[in-house]
Structures are given as C-alpha cells and as structure tokens.
Amino acid sequence: MRKALILFFLSIISCTAFSQSIVRTCQPFQVDSLQFKDLVWMFAQQDSLLDLKPYSQLTLILEDRQGKRLEKTFQSDSTFRMNESVDEYLAQRIMIDKPDLTAFWALELEDDISLFKSLKDSLLAKFKFKYYTMRYSSETRSLKQQLALQRRGKSKIALSMHNFSLAADVAIYRKKRYLKHGLIYEKMGTIAKDLGLFWGGDFVGFPDLGHIQAFKNSAELLRQHPNLAFEFEHFKANYEQVYTQKASVGREDLVQDTQDLLEAMNEFRLNQACLCEKAQPIPASAHAWIASYQLNPKPRIHVNLKDQWAYVQRGNTGYFFSLGLWQRQAKK
Numbered sequence: 127m128r129k130a131l132i133l134f135f136l137s138i139i140s141c142t143a144f145s146q147s148i149v150r151t152c153q154p155f156q157v158d159s160l161q162f163k164d165l166v167w168m169f170a171q172q173d174s175l176l177d178l179k180p181y182s183q184l185t186l187i188l189e190d191r192q193g194k195r196l197e198k199t200f201q202s203d204s205t206f207r208m209n210e211s212v213d214e215y216l217a218q219r220i221m222i223d224k225p226d227l228t229a230f231w232a233l234e235l236e237d238d239i240s241l242f243k244s245l246k247d248s249l250l251a252k253f254k255f256k257y258y259t260m261r262y263s264s265e266t267r268s269l270k271q272q273l274a275l276q277r278r279g280k281s282k283i284a285l286s287m288h289n290f291s292l293a294a295d296v297a298i299y300r301k302k303r304y305l306k307h308g309l310i311y312e313k314m315g316t317i318a319k320d321l322g323l324f325w326g327g328d329f330v331g332f333p334d335l336g337h338i339q340a341f342k343n344s345a346e347l348l349r350q351h352p353n354l355a356f357e358f359e360h361f362k363a364n365y366e367q368v369y370t371q372k373a374s375v376g377r378e379d380l381v382q383d384t385q386d387l388l389e390a391m392n393e394f395r396l397n398q399a400c401l402c403e404k405a406q407p408i409p410a411s412a413h414a415w416i417a418s419y420q421l422n423p424k425p426r427i428h429v430n431l432k433d434q435w436a437y438v439q440r441g442n443t444g445y446f447f448s449l450g451l452w453q454r455q456a457k458k
C-alpha cells in the first residue's frame with residue numbers, strides 16, 4: 127500500500143515536471159541587443175501558427191539602445207537558395223508558398239541526406255531472403271502531402287522526416303504479393319538498425335513497420351540542426367495538443383518523442399527574445415511614424431530597444447508588444 131502511494135506521488139511529480147518542461151512563456155525582461163534574425167523569429171512566432179499563407183515581402187526595423195536605426199526589406203524571391211545570412215534565409219521561408227522543404231533546407235541537410243541515401247542502398251543490397259523482395263515505396267513528401275495525411279489520420283504529426291528526405295517507406299513482397307506486416311519486416315528493421323538507421327517498428331505510440339529514418343526522432347534532428355526549429359515552430363501548438371491529449375489520460379509513455387521534441391524546441395528558445403502582452407498603447411517614441419505605417423501597410427516588425435517595445439504589422443492593423451525572454455513556465 128505504501129509502495130503504491132509513493133508511486134502515485136512520484137507519478138504526480140513527474141507529470142508536473144513534464145508539463146512544465148514543454149510549456150514556454152514569454153516573460154517581460156530587459157532585452158539589450160538583437161539581431162535581424164531574432165526579428166524574423168519574433169514576427170513568425172506572433173503569427174497564427176497553422177496559417178501558412180506566405181508574405182510577399184517583409185521589412186525589419188531595429189532601433190538600438192543609442193537610437194541608431196537599421197532597416198532591411200526582403201522581397202520574395204523564387205530563385206532564392208542558400209544565403210550566408212540566417213535572417214534572409216528565415217525571411218525567405220515565410221515568403222514561400224507550399225514549400226518543398228527538402229529543396230529549401232538542402233544545404234543545411236546535404237550531408238545527412240546523402241548519408242541516408244547510401245544507407246538506404248546498403249539496406250536494399252543486404253536484404254536477401256528467399257522468395258522476398260523489398261522496394262522503397264515512398265520517400266520524399268511535400269509539406270502539403272504530409273498535412274493531408276495528418277488530416278486523414280494516417281499520420282499523427284505535422285512534420286515528418288519524409289518532408290526532409292530523411293525517411294523512406296519500405297514495401298516487402300513475397301513472390302510479388304505485397305505484405306502489410308509479418309516477421310520479415312522485423313528482419314528488415316534489424317538490418318536497418320545494424321546499418322545505423324532507425325526503424326519505425328520501434329516507434330512506441332505509432333509503430334510503422336515499413337518505415338526507416340535517419341534520426342531517432344525530430345528532437346535529435348533539431349539538436350543537430352537548430353535552424354530547423356523555425357520549421358517546427360509553426361506546428362508547436364499541434365505538437366502540444368498531441369502531447370497533452372495523451373498526458374491527460376496518463377499515457378505520456380506513448381508520446382515520448384513528441385515530448386522530447388517540445389523540450390528540444392524549448393531548449394533552443396530559452397532566453398531568446400520574444401514579444402509579451404498584447405495590445406500595448408502606442409508608445410510616445412512611435413507617435414512620429416505610426417500614421418505613416420497605417421497609410422502604407424505592409425508586413426513589418428519594428429523593434430525599439432531603448433524603450434523596449436516592438437510593433438508588428440501584417441495587414442492594415444498592427445500591434446505593440448513589450449519585449450521579453452522565453453522562459454520555462456514558472457513553478458506554481
């Protein structure tokens with residue numbers, strides 16, 4: 127009885143710890159310096175997260191503590207590929223409609239994609255069982271296709287490693303007859319794992335026998351490529367929902383990868399600048415230009431470090447926010 131009680135309390139403690147580690151709040155804090163890439167992040171985070179409507183341009187305005195004003199405007203560029211500045215890269219990302227994520231992140235992921243390709247070839251070469259053949263049925267997927275799969279319940283998540291060409295689906299046939307499951311998939315999975323790949327049959331919440339991927343989970347992908355957090359950020363609310371649904375019925379064990387991803391996203395954002403508190407009144411230092419912005423509406427973010435506010439405009443309307451830093455949710 128006592129043991130059960132202890133276990134019960136332990137599980138309460140760990141539940142609380144879990145939910146706190148995945149929640150991140152913007153706390154008012156003095157922000158001393160910012161880079162243009164931080165402005166793009168703040169602009170994107172303030173967006174309604176599932177609305178991927180692209181912008182045709184974006185203007186970033188940064189006034190530093192001494193009152194020096196820097197401005198940059200990005201236009202959407204269909205020929206855009208990799209650029210040396212992260213801010214331009216991220217700005218282009220929010221201006222692209224229905225992106226091909228593999229093409230967009232090609233330079234970032236180049237080495238991983240080519241390693242994955244060669245491991246896939248090795249798996250194919252090593253899969254030698256009498257009467258059985260395997261082939262890859264689905265490899266790269268567009269974001270649009272992935273979101274359609276998710277809507278139909280075929281996939282739990284908004285972003286898959288298929289979107290980055292870091293996953294493939296395997297179809298196994300016995301004498302030309304397609305097999306949906308069977309021990310042979312485990313044999314394939316064992317070869318894949320020996321090669322250093324990760325097998326979908328090991329997924330806890332959503333086992334997928336015919337799936338292999340290059341990373342253990344999305345959290346691992348993010349830890350090695352922190353810029354990709356920008357991609358996952360769009361879907362943070364969706365991942366939180368997947369996690370809390372299971373956690374609320376005590377089944378965190380089924381969504382460990384989701385929890386791991388949310389924690390990785392929080393690690394990455396911890397102590398980064400953010401926008402707190404909606405609908406601030408117009409600060410005195412903005413009176414000079416606010417009318418001209420409203421007359422000439424365009425997507426922009428304007429940050430003033432001296433007075434610690436930011437103005438974000440999308441269409442005709444804009445809002446002022448106070449500056450802060452992302453923090454883990456304070457313990458109650």
Ligand SMILES: [Zn+2]
Binds near residue numbers: 293294334
């Ligand atoms: Zn798959």
